[in-house]
Amino acid sequence: MNLVTVSGPPSSGKTSVILKTIDSLKKRGFKVAVAKFDCLYTDDDILYEKAGIPVKKGLSGALCPDHYFVSNVEEITKWGVDNKFDILISESAGLCNRCSPYIKGIKAVCVIDNLSGINTPKKIGPMLKSADIVVITKGDIVSQAEREVFASRVNTVNPAAAIMHINGLTGQGSFELSTLLYDESLNIETLKGKELRFPMPAALCSYCLGETRIGESYQMGNVRKMKMED
Amino acid sequence: MKNLEIKKISELLSEFPFLSAFFNDNGLEIEGKEELTLPEYFAALDEDEIEDRAIDVDNLMFQIGEFIEQMIAFLGKDEDIVKTVTILQGTDKSGNKEDFEKLEIHQGEIISIVGPTGSGKSRLLGDIEWVAQNDTPTSRKILINNDIPDKKWRFSSSDKLVAQLSQNMNFVMDLSVFEFVELHAESRLVENKEIIIKRIIDKANDLAGEKFSPDTPITSLSGGQSRALMIADTAILSKSPIILIDEIENAGIDRKRALKLLISEDKIVLMATHDPILALMGNKRIVIKNGGIHKIIETTDQEREILNELEKLDKTLSAYRTKLRSGEIIEKIS
Structure with missing residues (x-):
């Protein structure tokens, strides 16, 4: 089975892009499933079910969504392998713009939209910078110039990535993406022993453990302060 | 390739001026550090900074090489005309x-x-x-x-x-x-x-x-x-x-x-x-x-004639529109 991780800021069009791309993959005879990771709430699993795509949903709730992702991705992979899917796509939102739940040796796709502003590529960390494929959406509503400037900014922060433009509404471009997703040499049976491409941010302070009171005396553990002198 | 590891940043910048955009968009401040080589520059960043700003040194070195190659290819070609x-x-x-x-x-x-x-x-x-x-x-x-x-x-x-x-x-x-x-x-x-x-x-x-x-x-x-x-x-x-x-x-x-x-x-x-x-x-x-x-x-030629007619109609229509916009009373345009 091929595992493909898809990440991107909330509302960038990940689900639309995945749905349209799976259409093309199914036509080529692939068995495709999705694992949807989100934070508090998602309806997307219903969208996948409606499209006849096997789906597992995981909500991280009070935990860091990306830590939750890594802690569960091996089980999800096992589910995919056991069910004999050809391709399993994991979908997760990069909520803090830094994280990259990308795994070495596993194809990584980042979805980001033209409306997010031309400085956005600068602000997104490994999620964008270490992706193999960057999909840019919502190109149908901005000018050609803005599309070009945006794509060139993405290229500056990740020159090695294949940059693709996809219209999540019509699906234009999704066939092309589908041709890049399956690679026989990337078949896996398990994720055990594989490594993340980039370490996740550390978080171990009293607030991680449920503290709600504000003030220095309540802060313990890995706490860092802003520099306030000018 | 291109001695990326040996050259000083200032030398790289004068050879590949477009690198300043790369440093800037990747949030790498090079002011005052132009006399370092890239490996020296990355080595001088403290560990907290590397972690805080999610800097992936190996990947960056690779990306810089990739970027330079692309830009050279991009700047070098004019003959690439689609006829x-x-x-x-x-x-x-x-x-x-x-x-x-x-x-x-x-x-x-x-x-x-x-x-x-x-x-x-x-x-x-x-x-x-x-x-x-x-x-x-x-x-x-x-x-x-x-x-x-x-x-x-x-x-x-x-x-x-x-x-x-x-x-x-x-x-x-x-x-x-x-x-x-x-x-x-x-x-x-x-x-x-x-x-x-x-x-x-x-x-x-x-x-x-x-x-x-x-x-x-x-x-x-x-x-x-x-x-x-x-x-x-x-x-x-x-x-x-x-x-x-x-x-x-x-x-x-x-x-x-x-x-x-x-x-x-x-x-x-x-x-x-x-x-x-x-x-x-x-x-x-x-x-x-x-x-x-x-x-x-x-x-066809006939279609082109019809196009002429249509363009005349279109002109008439837009003349009415202009009149309307400028607050005039609409009279027949001949």
Whole structure:
């Protein structure tokens, strides 16, 4: 089975892009499933079910969504392998713009939209910078110039990535993406022993453990302060 | 390669000036550190900083090399001109062969595309943009300059084959007209920036019914002005040899001149439209049916005469519109 991780800021069009791309993959005879990771709430699993795509949903709730992702991705992979899917796509939102739940040796796709502003590529960390494929959406509503400037900014922060433009509404471009997703040499049976491409941010302070009171005396553990002198 | 590891940052910058954009966009501050080599620079960052800012040193070294190669390739070529695009027969949605064998489209030509929604116009454009080689659902094949095209057209962000102008596009940035065009010019690394910016704004004003100045915010341009600016900017600054137009609304812009501007810049214009005035301006039109090219019609002399009539009607209509706008009483225009 091929595992493909898809990440991107909330509302960038990940689900639309995945749905349209799976259409093309199914036509080529692939068995495709999705694992949807989100934070508090998602309806997307219903969208996948409606499209006849096997789906597992995981909500991280009070935990860091990306830590939750890594802690569960091996089980999800096992589910995919056991069910004999050809391709399993994991979908997760990069909520803090830094994280990259990308795994070495596993194809990584980042979805980001033209409306997010031309400085956005600068602000997104490994999620964008270490992706193999960057999909840019919502190109149908901005000018050609803005599309070009945006794509060139993405290229500056990740020159090695294949940059693709996809219209999540019509699906234009999704066939092309589908041709890049399956690679026989990337078949896996398990994720055990594989490594993340980039370490996740550390978080171990009293607030991680449920503290709600504000003030220095309540802060313990890995706490860092802003520099306030000018 | 290129001794990336040995050279000082200052030496790299003077050899590859475009690297300053790379350092800047990747948030790497190099001021005061120009005399270090890249490995020294990265080694001098403290560990907290590397972790906080999610800097991946190995990956960055690799990306810098990649970026330099791309930019050198990008700056080095001018001879890369697309003179013709050829579409070779594929199949429609039912798997039947299309009713044409070969369509060759030349620089400076306007080709209209007609057919109901869902008939396969997007797929045709998709095939061209992806330079299909028997590997899309239609099995079409696209040739560039009568040759099997370079794969770079598929993935390069600086070499896109098709630029698009469509009805529902907007400007979303908060910039003045001048700043906006300047930003685009900078991303394309053009020389003599000032001259090109001026030319674009002049041309856009030439196409727009109502004039605007370089310091107008782009978000406050009227629909016609926006379209005029988008077209002038795409014609002059976009490197893509093919321009796809998805209808141009007939208000506040001289569409005939807009098309003339595009073909005078040696573009190939593909136009999806059901407006007879636009469609008949094309040299040919492609009729799409059931996902395939059903017919290719050359615009006949008779059609051109009809186009003349339609343009007269259009002029009359817009004269009434102008009168209405300026608060006049409408009288018959002869």
